Amino acid sequence: MANKANEFNKYIEQDGRLNFKGAPDEIFIEAFKKIKLFSKPLSEHTVKAYNEDVDSFMDFILNKEVLLSEVNVITIQEYQVHLANNFATRSATRKLGILKRLVSFGYLTKFYSFSMLEYIDTPRNVKFLTSDTTGTGKSERRKLDVEKALVIIEALENVVITKKKYRDVLILRNKLIGFILLTTGLRASEVVKLRWSDIVIQHDRKTDISHFSLEFSGKGAKTRRVPLNEKVVDVLYVYRRTLCVTYPAYSDDFRGDERPIFISTTRTDSRSDMPQMSYDALYKLIKKAVTLASANKKISPHWFRHTFVTQLLEQDVPLAIVKDLAGHSDIATTNLYIESMNDSVVNREYSKVDFGI
Numbered sequence: 001m002a003n004k005a006n007e008f009n010k011y012i013e014q015d016g017r018l019n020f021k022g023a024p025d026e027i028f029i030e031a032f033k034k035i036k037l038f039s040k041p042l043s044e045h046t047v048k049a050y051n052e053d054v055d056s057f058m059d060f061i062l063n064k065e066v067l068l069s070e071v072n073v074i075t076i077q078e079y080q081v082h083l084a085n086n087f088a089t090r091s092a093t094r095k096l097g098i099l100k101r102l103v104s105f106g107y108l109t110k111f112y113s114f115s116m117l118e119y120i121d122t123p124r125n126v127k128f129l130t131s132d133t134t135g136t137g138k139s140e141r142r143k144l145d146v147e148k149a150l151v152i153i154e155a156l157e158n159v160v161i162t163k164k165k166y167r168d169v170l171i172l173r174n175k176l177i178g179f180i181l182l183t184t185g186l187r188a189s190e191v192v193k194l195r196w197s198d199i200v201i202q203h204d205r206k207t208d209i210s211h212f213s214l215e216f217s218g219k220g221a222k223t224r225r226v227p228l229n230e231k232v233v234d235v236l237y238v239y240r241r242t243l244c245v246t247y248p249a250y251s252d253d254f255r256g257d258e259r260p261i262f263i264s265t266t267r268t269d270s271r272s273d274m275p276q277m278s279y280d281a282l283y284k285l286i287k288k289a290v291t292l293a294s295a296n297k298k299i300s301p302h303w304f305r306h307t308f309v310t311q312l313l314e315q316d317v318p319l320a321i322v323k324d325l326a327g328h329s330d331i332a333t334t335n336l337y338i339e340s341m342n343d344s345v346v347n348r349e350y351s352k353v354d355f356g357i
Helices: 002-009 025-037 044-063 073-086 089-108 146-158 167-184 230-246 279-292 301-314 319-326 331-340 343-350
Strands: 130-133 138-141 199-204 209-217 223-227
Touching: 025 044, 025 089, 044 073, 044 089, 073 089, 146 167, 146 279, 146 301, 167 230, 167 279, 167 301, 223 319, 279 301, 301 319, 301 331, 319 331
Parallel strands: none
Antiparallel strands: 130 138, 199 209, 209 223
């Protein structure tokens, strides 16, 4: 890292400005990532996506035998055609967003002699609550009905076909994953990072009732607390007891246990610390369940999150509380869900209004 820092120092002018004119491509791209993309904490999933978007452009110009410093308007236009022909609108929009940041950084640091921003045409904006319907020119809502979500959760249990000793563990793990996605609205990247120590138990002496919640570091490294449904707590305890039976290193008491809740059984010989389930494994698991349930093939883990937020709003949970539970940084994001609520809900709520006539 010290050598890399020294390399950057060569391109700092006396007034402190960066000047990458004539710099090697690898130095410029490293500086772009460090200064523009990863200068603040990001989730592992976001870092991976940004790196893939940069690599997408770098691979494109490599196939064209064009250096990064040689990129021009023609290259930009050809890349846009490439994205339009090979990627969904949402993916193309994200990749072009990274390209805009790259060429803007290049112009500001004199890596490029003129700004090419005006030649990058961002595709028509597609709200995050909808996705393209192939071949129809229309869009569909990225939300599951609760009934369909439950069918997929049941399918999550049925995708386990192994006869090995950890079969019961996987069935309960998958069921718990489905319930967590549906009833907490956590992002898939947040789910796989959950630790047993993230479970908070609060006992109400007046009612003699214990309330369970998850307290964890979510997107943007912000701490968030989300209550757990009673049914989810029941499955959670059964899952833990099954872990104890299968793996001697586990005990019934999970308080203070820093190990991951959702484990991978890839390393079947492990008798102590089971590895954390990966984001890719969870994503593929949901896709398998979707296929088994004969559901919309576009359904991904994130659709459960949209269902969670919409259910809260449709059942009159205050907007500010929904915002906090979902971990939205801006209430405007939560408001988008209200805009997407179907006509039957609007009509139902309108019928409650008394105009005194």
